[in-house]
Amino acid sequence: MKRVLVPLLGDAGDQPALQTVARLAVTAGARVDVVFMHRDPIDMIPLAGDGYGASMITQILKQAEDEVAGRRKTAEAAFAAWQKEANGLEARFSELVGIPDASVARLGRIADLIVLARNSDDQGPNRQALIDAAVSDSGRPVLLAATLPQETIGKRIVLAWNGSAEAARAVAMARPFFSAADHVVVVGIDESAKTDVGTEALAETLVANGFDVGAVSVPEGESGVADTLLDQAYAYKTDMIVIGAYSHSRMRERIFGGVTRDLIENVAWPVLLAG
Numbered sequence: 044m045k046r047v048l049v050p051l052l053g054d055a056g057d058q059p060a061l062q063t064v065a066r067l068a069v070t071a072g073a074r075v076d077v078v079f080m081h082r083d084p085i086d087m088i089p090l091a092g093d094g095y096g097a098s099m100i101t102q103i104l105k106q107a108e109d110e111v112a113g114r115r116k117t118a119e120a121a122f123a124a125w126q127k128e129a130n131g132l133e134a135r136f137s138e139l140v141g142i143p144d145a146s147v148a149r150l151g152r153i154a155d156l157i158v159l160a161r162n163s164d165d166q167g168p169n170r171q172a173l174i175d176a177a178v179s180d181s182g183r184p185v186l187l188a189a190t191l192p193q194e195t196i197g198k199r200i201v202l203a204w205n206g207s208a209e210a211a212r213a214v215a216m217a218r219p220f221f222s223a224a225d226h227v228v229v230v231g232i233d234e235s236a237k238t239d240v241g242t243e244a245l246a247e248t249l250v251a252n253g254f255d256v257g258a259v260s261v262p263e264g265e266s267g268v269a270d271t272l273l274d275q276a277y278a279y280k281t282d283m284i285v286i287g288a289y290s291h292s293r294m295r296e297r298i299f300g301g302v303t304r305d306l307i308e309n310v311a312w313p314v315l316l317a318g
Contacts, residue, residue, distance in 0.1 A: 044069050044219050048154035050147050050177075051079045051121065053114025056160030056170055056188075061125035063188040063313060064158050065132065066196045069223045075134040078150065079118040080143040080173075084108045143169065144176035151181030155219075160188045161307060174307065178288045178318040184216035185288075187307060187314045193282055196313050200227045201281040203272050203302075206240035209287030213317035214245070217285045220315065221254045230275045231260040232268050269305035281312060288316040 047070055051057040064075055084107035088100055115138065122136045139146050151157045157177045160170065177185045189196070197220050204210050221227050227249065231242025246258035263271055276284055288303045306314050 044155040045073050046154045046156075047073050047075045048147075048150055048157045049075060049077045050143065050150075050157070050159060050173060051077060051118040052143065052169055052173070053079060053081070053111075053116075053118040054170070057118055057121040058125070058160075059188040059190070060158050060160040061121060062128070063186065063196060065125065065129050066193065067186075069197060069219050070132065070156070071130075073132060073155070075129075075132050076150070076154065077122050077134055077136045078146075079115060079136070079138045080146050081111050081114060081138075081140060082142060083140050084111055144172050144180075147173055147177045148180035151177055151183045151185075154183055157181060157183055157185045158188065159185060161190055178316050180318075182318075184213075185316045185318075187316065189311060189313045191311045193312070195282045197223055197283045198225045199279060199281050200224045200283045200285060201272070201276045201279055202227055202229045203284060203286040204229050204231045204240060204242055204245055205268075205287075206231075207287055209317065211287070213285050213287040213315070214249075216317045217315055218252075218254075220283070220285070221249065221256070225255065227254060227256045228275075228279055228281075229256060229258040230272060231258065232263055232271055267302075267305075269302045269309070272302070272306075273310065276310075276312065283313045283315060284310065285315045286317075288318045 047064055049060050049064060051060070061077070064070055084104055087107040088104055119136065126134065147157065159174055159177060174185070174187070200220060202214065202217065229242050229246045229249070231240050242258045242260045246256045249256040259275065261271060261275060272284070284306065286303070286306060303316070
């Protein structure tokens with residue numbers, strides 16, 4: 044992988060995303076594009092006729108500009124601190140004004156990998172919207188940073204497999220990570236308990252391509268697919284999970300939850316998503 048995109052929002056999530064890039068063996072020699080993304084403060088001004096006077100609009104604009112300036116300062120500080128531990132990676136910092144969701148999808152399409160932090164309650168909806176857009180609209184793999192410090196990333200990989208097209212795309216996009224891993228285990232979870240999802244066959248294909256891969260098939264536990272997968276990941280002592288995202292449609296996952304959402308919100312390890 045030679046080009047990595049790290050979108051920054053000027054919040055607490057910026058630093059974990061940057062630290063993740065520095066620990067990835069697969070990005071050795073890559074160029075890292077660190078982009079602070081934000082809306083134009085003018086876009087935050089209410090439309091004329093909404094009952095806001097000139098003085099109120101001026102005040103709203105000033106508050107919006109101050110917020111962007113504060114976030115810019117946070118993003119720049121995170122980038123400066125990260126450069127000291129970037130392991131010689133070529134990196135550049137830039138700023139992009141526009142709708143972050145659209146920006147990450149557009150810039151992500153010309154990158155090999157997008158690295159983002161998880162959403163958290165104190166960051167509001169902006170980062171989750173960024174994750175959704177990156178996964179669903181960029182066509183590129185998205186790596187969500189770990190929520191806890193890790194010594195290694197991508198050395199012991201759990202590949203979640205259910206036979207879906209999304210899972211197959213995840214396999215294709217994760218191949219550079221498989222090459223750098225010490226071992227990969229394909230965890231096949233049959234949600235219906237009626238169909239062979241091809242776990243062993245997939246492992247054979249990956250072995251034939253030169254990867255160190257094993258396989259295990261498990262039934263879905265009573266607590267659901269996500270918890271069943273996590274049990275396997277703990278048993279394997281993984282340091283990364285690879286999964287095909289939104290295999291039940293993004294709208295359904297937003298309304299009812301789902302494996303993708305559970306992993307985004309509840310897993311401490313880095314998660315590689317392919318939509």
